[in-house]
Amino acid sequence: MPGSAIVILAATLNAVPSIPAIGLVLVLSVDWFIGMARALGNLVGNCVATVVVAAWEGDLDRAKAAQVLEGGELVDVTAG
Numbered sequence: 001m002p003g004s005a006i007v008i009l010a011a012t013l014n015a016v017p018s019i020p021a022i023g024l025v026l027v028l029s030v031d032w033f034i035g036m037a038r039a040l041g042n043l044v045g046n047c048v049a050t051v052v053v054a055a056w057e058g059d060l061d062r063a064k065a066a067q068v069l070e071g072g073e074l075v076d077v078t079a080g
Contacts, residue, residue, distance in 0.1 A: 006031060
């Protein structure tokens, strides 16, 4: 859930008396950018894992993958 880490961080900041709760304001100002970086890392990791598992299982068509990656063939990603 996006932004749920802020709730955990706020609880942690309240539990540690040496860190003022106003520090949460600094984190909130950059949390959107950090969330985008987290989402991008998750997306890339999922894509890499999918290709690795397909290659491991022998289900990866390397010629077709190369053709698609080179732009030689369009793939309909809306088809289910």
